[in-house]
Amino acid sequence: MTGPGATSGRVADGVAVVTGGARGIGEATARRLAEEGADVVVVDVLGERAETAAEAIAADTGRETLAVECDVGKEAAVEAMAERVADRFGGVDILVNNAGIRVDPNPVTEADEDSWDRILAVNQKGVAFCAKHLIPLMTGGGGDTEGAEGNGSVVNVASMGAEVGRPEWAQYDSTKGAVVAMTKDMACDHAPEGVRVNAVSPGYVVTEYHEPDDSEVAREYREEQTTPSADGPGILKRAADPREIADAVLFLASDEASFVTGTNLRVDGGVSAVGTGFDWDPAQDR
Template identity: 40%
Template sequence: MSRFEEGASALVTGAAGGIGRAIARRLAAENVAMTLTDVDPAGLAAVATEVAELGGKVVTEPGDVTDAGFRKQIVARAVGEFGRLDTLINNAGIMVGGTPESITEDSWDHIYGINARAPFFLVQEALPHLIETKGSIVNQSSVLGLLGMPSGASYVSSKAAVVGLTWALAADLAPHGVRVNVVCPGTIDTSMPWTYVNAALGSGREEEAEALLVARQLIKRLGTPDEVAAVVVFLASSDASFMTGAAVPVDGGWSAS
């Protein structure tokens, strides 16, 4: 039995990555139709094929969520294809490190544009449809939106902004019946942490880096994309009907250690 209304549809950004792909697979298992977007057309097509093989209804729109015209386009496509929009999952994000001395204004604006600015304005675009369905929004932050990290001023602050945005939107949208929550993953076995590791330590030091990453967690392993996706889809579903404004760590106990 699905935890979503019959005919429900979701819009998922960053759908070609590891967590986005896992979210799409879990939504397919719930019989949720979905509109998927990402800047990676080939990866997006591969995810769509997986979803279709699982029997899911899916359309894809490759593009950049920092572009206002594209945000309007993907919301219109979602509603046009499926007649409604029940869930917005702001999953797209990037991780870029840099010391306080090395971060440039352009790099700061770039990471904020993707991680914090685009989610808000996509909510704004989708809001009339989400109010109509009394839907849900799930934002993707990071445990580093709750904690600090060396060489992470731009990333950490952008992800903290997503947490604050979630709290503010939850307060604004509760009277309309729209729930807003945020997931804060820890170190998940996707390409993202290794991009940061290679930039900070240099290539060829993956084993050393993994040991350091695992050591800071109570559960002594990396998380999987599916473990994050399970929480995202739970928050989007009717099982979380009494949850809004929640920032949920999925971090192996990192934030508790």
């Protein structure tokens, strides 16, 4: 699967940490990695939801899972999470920095300091904190733990908003732009250790955030929004299912991407290519 001299994150029989893993893209990613043979750590600020997701993934795939409640915007919490991972698994092969939050859309002239502090803490510093405390577990630098043998993969989840301007989304999109920039620099920093670092920028994705509470209606809603329509977003004229983003993360995390590092993979149905479809807002459809 790998080329000459390749170093990459292992999926089969590896250990993957997925932040924001209790629902949406994170849950789909954790499940997809487990389906390919990874043991998975589901990290989320929603502790009970993380437990539920981890138990379901373990039951469906037969892989070992661990749920950890953690606010990635707080370094002490991330450090404690990393210690739990080290105690349980000894090392890490894959880190998916998916955890992120939104704040009410506003131009910068109306955004307050508290909302800036919170979104920067989770969306930007959270990525850095998780990398700081988990990359050493990939490279054997995790103290008493053995760690992985110098092979690892980090996938940071950014957004199409890092590529295309949108009115009133300066706070969210600027943090995702920072994630893309950080990805390139992290790739430079950790290549000598055998760690690849890439980003994925999703477009419109239908998750629980958008769906009605009723499960049957939610299924119908997801099918409707992921089916191409005349007024749908981007080139493909539809939204994505979370699993489609998870498949892209899986590729970058796996040995199949052994010569890919420092890149940002746009998985947005062509929105950033043509810059159309911004009127589509599933949150308003409710």
